[in-house]
Structure formats: C-alpha cells, structure tokens
Amino acid sequence: MDILHLKYFVEVAKQRNFTKASQILLVSQPSISKMIKSLEEELNVTLLDRSERQIKLTDAGVLVYEQAVKILQSVEDVYSSINELVQVKKGTIKLGLMPTTGVLLFPNVLAGFKMEYPEIEIKMLEYSAKQLNHMVEQGEIDLGITVRPANSQLFETLPLLSEELVVLVDRDHELVDREAVRLSDLKDESFILLTEDYVLHDVVTQACMQSGFQPIVTYKSSMWDLIGEMVASKIGISLIPRSMVSRFNNRKIHAISISEPLIEWELVLIYRKNKYLSFAAREFIQYIQLKLL
Template structure:
C-alpha cells in the first residue's frame, strides 16, 4: 500500500470533496479519483460514498482514515527529521494560545521571537484550551498552551507561568469594598462569561458544580473588550486573569476566597517529532516565563 492514496483519502475525509482535496494537495482532481479507485480495488472495499455529489466515507473508509492520519503524520515527521539532519529547517511553528494569553501575555514574546528568528514563520491558533488540546493531540498543532489539570499521557508539558483568576466588577459594585469574594457570593450575581471550552469558563463551571450552584450567565462572548464593557457598565460581573485588567479599564478585581491559581503549561505530543524551529520556540517561551516568575 502506497502512502500517496492514503494522503488523498485523509484530505477527502477532511474536505468532503474530491475537488477541494485536489486543490489542497496541489494535484489534478482526476489523479485523486484514480488513486482512490485503485486503492479500493487493491483492498476489495468501497471506501467512499459518491452518491448525489455528497462525498463521505463508508464505515470501511472511516476505519482506514483513522490509520491513514497516523501514517501520513508519521511520514511527514520522518521527512522533516531527515531534512533537518542535512541542516535544513521547517521554518514554521504552529502554536495554540488561549484568547486571554494571546491578547495580553504573548504579543511581546512572539515579536521578540520573530526578531531573533526572522526566518521562522509563526502560525498562531487562538481558541479554548480544550479545543487546542484536542488539536494538539491530533497533530494539527505542534505546541499549545494548556491549563495543567490532568495532563493526558500522550502529551508532555513544561511549566510556563502561574496566574491568578480574579473576580472582575465595576468600580461602584459592592464587591469593590471586599478583600475577597466567596464562590457563593460570586454565583449570586449575573455573570458575563466566555463560552464553553475556554479555560476560565471550565474553572467557573467546576467551581459552580462543587458548590452545587447553577450559574446565572447573562452574557456569553469570547470578546474580551466586550466582557470588559458589559462589566464596567454594571450589567454583570466576570472573572479574568489578573494580567488582562489594565489601569484604564475602570474595573476592580478581587481574589476568590480561597484564591484560584492556574498552572499554565506549554505542551507537545510525546510521540511527535519536535522540529528545530519548535524546539527553539519552546526554549524561548519557557525562558521568558522564568524571567516573569
């Protein structure tokens, strides 16, 4: 079995189209169709449903797709590793960064890295930590910042920084007169929250579950400026990392009682090949984290 038709199968599965797969792979569409047909003949199985222009995998095709993803990924990593033995570099880092860190912690680090390594391209994917962790496990990212709660056995991580999650309220909110805010008091207020899948939402949901309380979420948005604006105008309260609140935000932050500290790590796959570009980025980011700690 050759690897080329497996690569075609992976692309067809992920684009649900022979035409899009061909465009993605940079080959002619008939070449993709012929390669898949030959693979089906070789295996004696139908791998793809082609009825009514809807392209989808059969059960047999889906099982082969699961293996093909791993084979193609391993082959690409082997090619990269062999290339780097000849002194060549990938020159690209695919890193996942949660929204708060992407907006407030990482920009100067990313700029400093690019200044030191101008030939390395940075592809930054912003999203929720759960989504980013899944992308990392699938090999869609090389590195990702995650909250170290329960690290999967498939991942390895390096400590980056520890940051406090704080209650955020308007300047005239009664909580501004308190030193700390209990979970019960926090959940008695209308909340402005990130959507599910983001680490700060996951922490709040777990806190509510532990307290046996259903949160009263009035607003859901992943836009940090909008969360700040709604909170500043007194339409709810929120919780954010302390680094996110700036002097001119006209917002007050208070610790939870007891305080909530997040252990933020940068992770990569144990069985994946970490290119020289990714190694350089990992070392650089960890060094910056130590200088902040």
C-alpha cells in the same frame, strides 16, 4: 547498487585512472576495481573500456556517469539542506494560541525568538483552549498555549504562567470596597462567563459548585471586551485572570481578590507525546524553557 558504487565510478570516470581515483578517494585501488566490477555485473554492462592506458567510458558508461553525477549531487543537496536546517536554524512552527495569550505572554518572547532565529517562521493561530487541545492531539498544529488541566497521557506540558482569578464588578457594586471576597459570597450574583468552548468556563463553574452553589449565568460570550462592557453596564459580575484586568480600559469596573478558595489560572505549552517534533519546534521549546529560568 549504492551511493558508494556510484561515487567510486564517477571519480574513476573523471580521472580516467584508477590510481589517481584511489589517491583522491583514499581507498585502495583493488577496492575501487572490485566495487566498479560489482556495479558492472549488477547492470550487466561494461562501463569502462580498460583496453587503453587511459580508461574511457563506454556508451553505457557515459549514460551511467551522467545519471550518477545527478544522483550524487542530489545526495549532497540533502546533506547540505540538513546542515543548513540545523546550523542556520530554518523551519516553520505552527503555534496555537488562545486569543488572550499573545497579549499576556508573547510579544517580548516572540520578538526575542525572532531575533535569535530569523529563519524560523512562526505561524500563529488563535483558538479556544479546548480547540487547541484537539488540534495538537490531531497533529494540525505543533505546539499549543493552553490552560490546565491538560491530558497528561496525551501531552507533554511546560508551565508558563500561573495567576489568580479575581472578581470583576462595576464601580457601583456593593462589594467594590472589599479587598477580598469568598467565592461563596457571590452565590446570589449574576455571572457573565466565557462560553463552554473555553476552559475558563469550566474552571469557574466547578469552583462555584465546590463552594456550594450553582452559578447564576446571565450571559455567555467568547469576547473578553464584551464581558468587560457588560460588567461595566451592571449586567453581572465575572471571574477573570488578574493580568486581564489591565486589558479593560474602563474606569467603570473594578477587580476584587478571592480569598477562598484561591482559584489558579495556569497557562501551559503543550505538545503531543511520542510524536516527532521538528527542529524548529524543539528550538522554540528550549528557548521558552531558558526564558522561564
């Protein structure tokens, strides 16, 4: 038994006539007769009383007809739902962001996407970059906005933003009048870093070691605002993405470029390789790509 069996049977039952049913279905009458006969043999019952000029349903035929109508309606609902999903563009996206990412990148992007796809819901969750990588890998979120490096064997990546890291110092610091410094110039400074949960912690630590010194870490925090306040209080210096400087509404701090080496902070959108992506997620990726052109 398949959908075609039921479709032919229902139409014959409605029309009470093979000829009318064949005209509506655009199928030859012998083909319909053969299909319904096959259905009767499979169920081992007679569905249609063919003894009169107008076909009638048997008791078994009435039962099968009622169930067949429900089944065909359910199938039609599936097609309608899929068509609605694709054409009306519905769905849900679980998007993981780092706490700073929404401020840097997404107010305008998300607003534009929402206007174009009002029926797609975006559930935004905030995690550190390392947590985001794990959650995308485990399938707990669809897409993640994280920082390079990302595992190229596990993830597809879409570059979003690249900017330099700068040194954040207090206004009375001896370096405040310098336009730029070498990272090695900071070897005797006290550093205030993000915690090990954040990729930026590793980026800064590795850059310092490649410049010939182990950074003296005075304090670690997961809160950007606290880092800014500690720098302003002359507890130490910090390395942050340039776009983050405007976040600190504090006249007691100042940003200085790093001339050597150039330390880049790259934001990327990641999603798991060889994993099914919903229609909504694929539309979001395409939208981001167009915005970046």
